[in-house]
Amino acid sequence: MHYPDIDPIAVSLGPLSIHWYAISYLVGIGAVWWLVTWRARRREDIDWTEEQISDLLFYGVLGVILGGRMGYMLFYNFHVLVDEPLSLFRIWQGGMSFHGGLIGVVLGALIYARRHGRTLFSVVDMIAPAIPVALGCGRLGNFVNAELPGRVTDVPWALIYPGDVVGRHPSSLYQAFLEGVVLFALMWIFSRRPRPEPSVSGLFLIGYGGLRFVSEFFREPDAHIGFVAFDWLTLGQLLSIPMVLLGLAFMAYGYRYNGPNHQGTRHDH
Numbered sequence: 393m394h395y396p397d398i399d400p401i402a403v404s405l406g407p408l409s410i411h412w413y414a415i416s417y418l419v420g421i422g423a424v425w426w427l428v429t430w431r432a433r434r435r436e437d438i439d440w441t442e443e444q445i446s447d448l449l450f451y452g453v454l455g456v457i458l459g460g461r462m463g464y465m466l467f468y469n470f471h472v473l474v475d476e477p478l479s480l481f482r483i484w485q486g487g488m489s490f491h492g493g494l495i496g497v498v499l500g501a502l503i504y505a506r507r508h509g510r511t512l513f514s515v516v517d518m519i520a521p522a523i524p525v526a527l528g529c530g531r532l533g534n535f536v537n538a539e540l541p542g543r544v545t546d547v548p549w550a551l552i553y554p555g556d557v558v559g560r561h562p563s564s565l566y567q568a569f570l571e572g573v574v575l576f577a578l579m580w581i582f583s584r585r586p587r588p589e590p591s592v593s594g595l596f597l598i599g600y601g602g603l604r605f606v607s608e609f610f611r612e613p614d615a616h617i618g619f620v621a622f623d624w625l626t627l628g629q630l631l632s633i634p635m636v637l638l639g640l641a642f643m644a645y646g647y648r649y650n651g652p653n654h655q656g657t658r659h660d661h
Contacts, residue, residue, distance in 0.1 A: 393549075395538060400413065416532050416533030420528070421449070423522070424523060424526050425446070427522035428519055444508070445518075447508075448501070448515065451503060452500050452501065459497065460490070462492055463492010464492060466492065467492065468614055501516050501519075513590035513593055516590065521579040521583040527575070528568045528573060531565070532565075532568050540567070541560050542612055543610055543611065561611070563607065588647055589650050591642065593639075597635045597639030598636050608629045613626045
């Protein structure tokens with residue numbers, strides 16, 4: 393079947409156009425704020441006020457936007473960045489890298505932690521369980537923009553993307569389900585009770601990295617990059633491997649040095 397005819401512009405007000413892609417990010421950010429606030433209200437072990445959460449999300453949003461766009465241009469479109477440096481600021485055209493956004497969020501969390509006397513991992517552990525919701529919203533924005541076409545397939549739900557003549561996996565929807573629904577359920581269940589720092593962050597890295605590695609088998613590699621190794625490994629998979637390894641290290645460290653049997657355990661996330 394053909395890709396649905398979706399206008400990427402949700403609302404036009406004269407020269408101002410509001411894209412569905414931007415709306416997907418706003419919905420994701422709003423959902424994260426609500427979930428983190430809801431969680432803090434109902435957990436006595438979480439020592440965060442609504443004002444502190446709002447301040448933290450401000451740093452996080454800046455990190456997502458700046459890091460996500462810079463990561464996309466550096467990792468996936470460096471040749472365009474060299475030819476057109478101003479393309480770095482054309483966020484409305486789509487093109488955000490999760491791995492770049494993750495780096496941006498961590499840097500934002502680090503700045504917040506230093507200014508407010510908290511540990512980096514207590515900050516990251518606080519917001520990590522809600523992040524998958526924003527990821528899922530972003531992937532839905534990719535779908536509206538007809539981005540991330542999948543590999544050629546003959547499955548009954550294959551989509552023929554604009555300008556194409558063959559059916560492909562709707563990989564952005566696969567990723568919305570895996571990175572949004574599945575990862576959120578995993579993170580939310582795991583963080584329902586206090587966990588040692590930085591085990592929540594570690595599980596997020598393991599979960600996202602592993603699910604992204606799997607979903608990449610259905611996503612068409614960028615034409616100008618192709619496979620980076622072994623005739624099957626994509627750049628997204630390559631960037632996900634160190635995430636999983638780092639996540640395992642965080643989990644091991646958390647339970648070894650901050651676990652319930654270790655004196656001085658911190659549970660303020």
